[in-house]
Amino acid sequence: MTLNIENTLVSGTTPNYYDALTINAQGQVTAVASGTAPQAALTLTTTGTSGAATLVGATLNIPQYSGGSGVGGSGTVGTIPVFVTDTTTLGDSRMTQPNSYESVITASGGMMLSLKSSDGNEPNLRFVNSSNQGIYFQQAADGASLYLKPIGSASKLWKVTTGGAVTINDAYTLPTTVTGSNDYVLTAQTDGTTAWAAASASVTFPLLADDGGGASDPSYSFDGDTNTGMFRLTGDTLGFSVGGSAAMYMQSSKVEANKDFEFIAGSAASPSAMFASDNDTGFYSLGANKIGMATGGVARLGIGDAGEILVGGSAAGSSGQVLTSGGAGAAVSWATASASNDFDVQLLGEALDTDGTNYNTFDVLSQAPFGVARYNTGYIGQKQGFFPFIAPKTGSAGALYWNITSPAGSAQILYAAIYDSNGNGVPETPLGWIAIDTTSSGVNTSSSWVDASGSTTVSLTRGTQYFFAFNQSNNESYTYRSISYDYTSRYGTYAGMPSTSNGYGAGLVSNSTVTSAPAAVTADGLEPVVLFSSIGWPCHVGLVI
Numbered sequence: 001m002t003l004n005i006e007n008t009l010v011s012g013t014t015p016n017y018y019d020a021l022t023i024n025a026q027g028q029v030t031a032v033a034s035g036t037a038p039q040a041a042l043t044l045t046t047t048g049t050s051g052a053a054t055l056v057g058a059t060l061n062i063p064q065y066s067g068g069s070g071v072g073g074s075g076t077v078g079t080i081p082v083f084v085t086d087t088t089t090l091g092d093s094r095m096t097q098p099n100s101y102e103s104v105i106t107a108s109g110g111m112m113l114s115l116k117s118s119d120g121n122e123p124n125l126r127f128v129n130s131s132n133q134g135i136y137f138q139q140a141a142d143g144a145s146l147y148l149k150p151i152g153s154a155s156k157l158w159k160v161t162t163g164g165a166v167t168i169n170d171a172y173t174l175p176t177t178v179t180g181s182n183d184y185v186l187t188a189q190t191d192g193t194t195a196w197a198a199a200s201a202s203v204t205f206p207l208l209a210d211d212g213g214g215a216s217d218p219s220y221s222f223d224g225d226t227n228t229g230m231f232r233l234t235g236d237t238l239g240f241s242v243g244g245s246a247a248m249y250m251q252s253s254k255v256e257a258n259k260d261f262e263f264i265a266g267s268a269a270s271p272s273a274m275f276a277s278d279n280d281t282g283f284y285s286l287g288a289n290k291i292g293m294a295t296g297g298v299a300r301l302g303i304g305d306a307g308e309i310l311v312g313g314s315a316a317g318s319s320g321q322v323l324t325s326g327g328a329g330a331a332v333s334w335a336t337a338s339a340s341n342d343f344d345v346q347l348l349g350e351a352l353d354t355d356g357t358n359y360n361t362f363d364v365l366s367q368a369p370f371g372v373a374r375y376n377t378g379y380i381g382q383k384q385g386f387f388p389f390i391a392p393k394t395g396s397a398g399a400l401y402w403n404i405t406s407p408a409g410s411a412q413i414l415y416a417a418i419y420d421s422n423g424n425g426v427p428e429t430p431l432g433w434i435a436i437d438t439t440s441s442g443v444n445t446s447s448s449w450v451d452a453s454g455s456t457t458v459s460l461t462r463g464t465q466y467f468f469a470f471n472q473s474n475n476e477s478y479t480y481r482s483i484s485y486d487y488t489s490r491y492g493t494y495a496g497m498p499s500t501s502n503g504y505g506a507g508l509v510s511n512s513t514v515t516s517a518p519a520a521v522t523a524d525g526l527e528p529v530v531l532f533s534s535i536g537w538p539c540h541v542g543l544v545i
Helices: none
Strands: 018-023 029-034 043-045 054-056 059-061 094-096 103-107 110-114 125-128 134-139 145-150 158-161 166-168 172-174 184-188 194-198 220-222 225-234 237-242 245-251 255-257 273-275 278-287 290-295 298-303 309-311 321-324 333-336 375-378 383-390 400-406 413-421 427-437 442-446 465-472 479-483 508-513 526-528 542-544
Touching (some): 172 194, 400 427, 427 442, 427 465
Antiparallel strands (some): 054 059, 125 134, 134 145, 145 158, 158 166, 166 172, 184 194, 220 225, 225 237, 273 278, 278 290, 298 309, 321 333, 383 465, 383 508, 400 442, 400 542, 413 427, 508 526
C-alpha cells in the first residue's frame, strides 16, 4: 500500500499545513490535527501486523496487514468483516478461510461451529491426548449419519442418523420411541434391534465380571458382605465363597464341595437326596443316626444306629436270619438260615409218626456234626463240661430224659444246662437248666427249666449252635448212661502240638471246680476237656423241642 502525504486542503478555502493524521486498520484517514507550521519530513516504518497506524513525531508506523486482495463493502457496526477472495460484502458477520467450508458463524447472540463434511473416512473433530489417543466425530459422506469412533479404529461406538435412530457398537439400535410406562428396560433382539420390556419379564444379557476375583474378594458379592459370593477360579471352574473361604467349585465334569452338605430330614415319599425326573427315589433320614432308602416313594432299606439292616425301613430281623432275595420284582426279606445248594445236608427237624407213637425226642449229643453214637457209663467229675450241638428244630426246650445207672448214696444234684454261643464257638450265657436228682435210679424226665430268676423258657432256633453243660453239686459217687467221647471229633484247642490221647479236646471244660448252679462263662475260664475212663463224659440225654 502506498500513502502519499502532501499539502492537502481538507476543508474551507484557506490552505493549512497538517502535522497529525489518524488512520484506522483499513488504511483510512479518520482524523486530522492541524498545526501552525509545516510538518517536517516523515520516517515510515512497518512494525507489527495488526493495530492502528500511528504518527509519533516524525515517525509514521503502519503495520503489515494481511487479508488477501483487500477489503470492500460497507460492513456492519460491531461485527467481524469478511476475509474472502470471492466477495467484498461485509453484512453477515462471517469468518472463513479461502476455498473452505469450515467457519465460525455468530448470529443473534449465539455461536455455532460448522465443520466441513469429509469423504466419510476422515475425522471431522478429534479429541486427543499427548499420545495422540482419544475419540473423534465423523459424519458420513452422505450427511445422513454421525459416528463416534476411537482414534485408530473403524469401530462405531455410537451412530446417530438424521432420522433419530441410535445404534450402539454397530450392533444394537435403540428404539426411536419412549415407552410411556415406568419400570421398563431395554432388551436386545436377535435381529440387532432393541425393544422395551417390562422389568418383571425375563431379560437376558451378558454380565461380565473381573477375572481377578477370588474366595476372599469374589467378583460378584453383596454390599454388606463383600467376601461372600461367586468368582472364577480358573478356566471353566466357577467358585462360591462364604466368609472369604471357598465353599464349592463347579467344573465341567464335577462339583467339588469344601463344606459339609446338610439335608432336610425328608421322607420316603419325598427323599432329601433325590434324582432328576424321579423325585420319590433317593435317601432320607429315618431318625437320629439312621438312614433310609426309598424307591417309588416307598421305604425299602435302612441302616440303623447299631449298623443293623432295616428291611422296609424298620425290620431288623432276628439273630441268625439272613437277607433273602425275593427275585425280580420282589423286595428282600429276612429268612431263617438254611442250606440252599444241591448238596443240602440237614438235621432231622420234626417229630416222626405224630399220629401214632410220636417220635419227638432228639438225641442231640449223638447227632452230627459233633455227636457220637457210642455209649458207656460214667460221670462228669468236679468240673463243668461243655459239649456242642446244633438245634435240629426251632422251638422251646421241653422234656429232658436221662438214665441214672448207679444212684448216689446221699443227696446230690446234677445240673444239665443249655448255653448259647458267643458267635465265636465259645459258650457264654446259660439259657436255662434242669436239676437232676442223682439219687433217683433209672430213666427219669423233667420239663422244669429254670434260670437264676426262676422258671424260664429256653428258645432254640434250627441250625443254631448251642452247648449242653453238666456239673454236679458235690462229689458223691454215682454213674449215668454216658456218651463215649473217646473217638469223637475234637473241638478244643491246644498248647502246642495236639495230644494223641483219646477224647482229649472232644469238648470244653472249666479250668476249676464248679459245684454251683450254671452261670455265665468266658473263654478265659475254659480249656479242652480231658477224658479218663468214665470221668468227664457227657450224660446221654433226650430232648423234646
